Amino acid sequence: MQRWMALIAALLAVLALAACGGGDDEGTDTAAGTTEPAQVEGTVRVIMEEVPDTDVVEDMLPAFKKQYPNVDVEIEALPYDQMRDRIVSSFLASKPTYDLIIVDNPWMYDFAEGGFLEPLDDRIDATKGFDFEDYSAPLREIATVDGQVYGVPFYNYALALVYRKDLYDKAGLKPPTTLDELQQAAAKLTTDGRAGIAMQPQTGYKIFEEWANYLFAAGGSIQDDEGNVTLDSPEAREALQKYIDIYQESAPENSLNWAFDESIRAVSSDKAAQLLSYNWMLPTLNREAGDDRFAIAEVPGGKAVLGAWYWSIPANSANPDAAWSFISWLGSPEHERERVIAGGAPVRNSALDDEEVWQKGFGRDYYQTVKAALEDAEPLANGPNAEEMITVVGEELNAAVAGQKSVDQAITDAAKRAQETLDQ
Amino acid sequence: MLDRIPLGARFLAPLLVLVGLVVAYPLGYSLWLSLTSRTITQRETEFVGLDQYTGLLSDGEFGTAMRNTLVFVVLAVTIELVLGLLLALALQRQERVRNLTRSFLLTPMFVTPIAVGLMFRFLLNQQLGAIPQLLDVFGITIDFFGSSLALITIVFIDVWQWTPFMVLLLLAGLESLPRQPFEAARIDGASTWMTFRRVTLPLLRPVIGIAVLLRALDAFKIFEYVFATTRGGPGDATITAQFEIYRTGFQFFRLAEAAAMAFVLVGIVLLLSIALYRLLMRQEPATR
Numbered sequence: 001m002q003r004w005m006a007l008i009a010a011l012l013a014v015l016a017l018a019a020c021g022g023g024d025d026e027g028t029d030t031a032a033g034t035t036e037p038a039q040v041e042g043t044v045r046v047i048m049e050e051v052p053d054t055d056v057v058e059d060m061l062p063a064f065k066k067q068y069p070n071v072d073v074e075i076e077a078l079p080y081d082q083m084r085d086r087i088v089s090s091f092l093a094s095k096p097t098y099d100l101i102i103v104d105n106p107w108m109y110d111f112a113e114g115g116f117l118e119p120l121d122d123r124i125d126a127t128k129g130f131d132f133e134d135y136s137a138p139l140r141e142i143a144t145v146d147g148q149v150y151g152v153p154f155y156n157y158a159l160a161l162v163y164r165k166d167l168y169d170k171a172g173l174k175p176p177t178t179l180d181e182l183q184q185a186a187a188k189l190t191t192d193g194r195a196g197i198a199m200q201p202q203t204g205y206k207i208f209e210e211w212a213n214y215l216f217a218a219g220g221s222i223q224d225d226e227g228n229v230t231l232d233s234p235e236a237r238e239a240l241q242k243y244i245d246i247y248q249e250s251a252p253e254n255s256l257n258w259a260f261d262e263s264i265r266a267v268s269s270d271k272a273a274q275l276l277s278y279n280w281m282l283p284t285l286n287r288e289a290g291d292d293r294f295a296i297a298e299v300p301g302g303k304a305v306l307g308a309w310y311w312s313i314p315a316n317s318a319n320p321d322a323a324w325s326f327i328s329w330l331g332s333p334e335h336e337r338e339r340v341i342a343g344g345a346p347v348r349n350s351a352l353d354d355e356e357v358w359q360k361g362f363g364r365d366y367y368q369t370v371k372a373a374l375e376d377a378e379p380l381a382n383g384p385n386a387e388e389m390i391t392v393v394g395e396e397l398n399a400a401v402a403g404q405k406s407v408d409q410a411i412t413d414a415a416k417r418a419q420e421t422l423d424q
Numbered sequence: 425m426l427d428r429i430p431l432g433a434r435f436l437a438p439l440l441v442l443v444g445l446v447v448a449y450p451l452g453y454s455l456w457l458s459l460t461s462r463t464i465t466q467r468e469t470e471f472v473g474l475d476q477y478t479g480l481l482s483d484g485e486f487g488t489a490m491r492n493t494l495v496f497v498v499l500a501v502t503i504e505l506v507l508g509l510l511l512a513l514a515l516q517r518q519e520r521v522r523n524l525t526r527s528f529l530l531t532p533m534f535v536t537p538i539a540v541g542l543m544f545r546f547l548l549n550q551q552l553g554a555i556p557q558l559l560d561v562f563g564i565t566i567d568f569f570g571s572s573l574a575l576i577t578i579v580f581i582d583v584w585q586w587t588p589f590m591v592l593l594l595l596a597g598l599e600s601l602p603r604q605p606f607e608a609a610r611i612d613g614a615s616t617w618m619t620f621r622r623v624t625l626p627l628l629r630p631v632i633g634i635a636v637l638l639r640a641l642d643a644f645k646i647f648e649y650v651f652a653t654t655r656g657g658p659g660d661a662t663i664t665a666q667f668e669i670y671r672t673g674f675q676f677f678r679l680a681e682a683a684a685m686a687f688v689l690v691g692i693v694l695l696l697s698i699a700l701y702r703l704l705m706r707q708e709p710a711t712r
Binding site for chain 1: 464465466545546549550551552556565566567568569570571574651653654655656657658659660661671674675676677
């Protein structure tokens, strides 16, 4: 038995050497560093979300297969609400269900701290042409836990103002740069059959994701550099009051439990003039409308909430090498460009600055707006228990919009509960 | 050696093993979990005794969740019982197209609860839904998921889906009642109300008891409608016990605390169902 192991180890060593020697031709910029594409083999079971970006990746699989003929990528796409339970079950199982996963930014810290993810620094360094600095700093920071990188950015969902350009033009308005301008624009665009702005005040994640843009615009912050909660501030109170005012003046009636689904539907069916939402909704909205009536602008104040998905390899992945071959292929600057042209949400600055991308994609303005948004965007929470902290803050915000609590009380409670959650 | 075990016990053994495997083991495991500090993200686990339980006493959120759940169960089951009884009485007298009406009435039961929740989320949507538009014709606007009504709205979603279950049980009960007492009442000249009050209800009592018990046990598990429509909002107005347990265990990773919550819930449900059973199953000496 032991002799067999030794033999296999020796064989692997020889193969690795051979790969180093001859790895300068086909696919060096994309392959898993020192290994020839053809030598990576096995099945990679991937969990992904049922979103347009997954379809884009699925369409690219045949091209990947051409370069890595011995790697089979099996994608399982699930609704968001089911993903985290399934991923955690796979972490804890004796035999993993997934060899490669995508990680939402609030999960990153807990997953990495729990020892469920493989550090990727060595793999990134060993992969030629895989320029990690090409991702905006905020994107890299989320992926870095205690100085080690656990994820490669897959696509961003930074928030932006998605607005009806035709309605703005008709009313003689320009995209708002402050909360006051947003309030005025929303009020002006409110008509009998159309709300001035669709909002997503649903308790928990949704309202916090939307309101935090108001908070940043008012000059407030969620956490300081040491991770302490800084929500208890006059700016936060001002932002929440503004949020409630705009909700009462210009949002659709009785939309207190609205989330993403409802607000995007309201906008796409001409029942609302604008919303703060994911920048990548723009192409989808315009495609459905059949013209270019929608446009995006940076959120008022210019600093947006950052959301992003990452590729990560579970520590118990059955095939980490093949998983990395897929990440490094798809994430390489070259294939990032192809993915973005095909409609994927961009993460690499090189793709955002690429003229071919502008031409074949959705135009220079769109990509430059996204780039500007990504440069100083900030996630809702960074650190332990992020998911819970987001939920409790969202609950307090929602209670204030519902009129159950005063703005002052809600902010005080939100800050207190958020700090308690982080200290647990 | 086997001979020494009584025959009955030997026949019982396979069942006991099966029950032990599928019921006792998971229950025992989660009971043990509730006495530890287990979370999903921290690998080391220590025994903390009853700390999780005493912690729940000061957990305002869990208290709110229990209160919301109780209000929900009482309202939903009461409304379902009254509506179910009325429908069952009406259906019993129906003479034509009985089967068609009955199967039509039962359809809500066959839809997955999460689908029902999503359906109502959009049906009740002020801008996009059919129901507010219909109400709008009469000049009525209702904030179905606002602070004061959200829990009631969820009660009515439950009523929509589960009243048919009540109808099914009560109708079966009504049709199995002996005919003689009803004939005697008619000969004695009792009014319809008198017959219902003095004959139907007492005779139907055991069936009502079972129906209420089954529905109440099920209603305590309310999760899907909340998840699909409000996620516990506005504020904490619709957080229910199961929803809180799910959040604590799977979203916030605190398995031990969630297990403790689950056991508190089991305890309360057990006590309530024993009380309910006693109350409804009590033999009334006068009627027999």
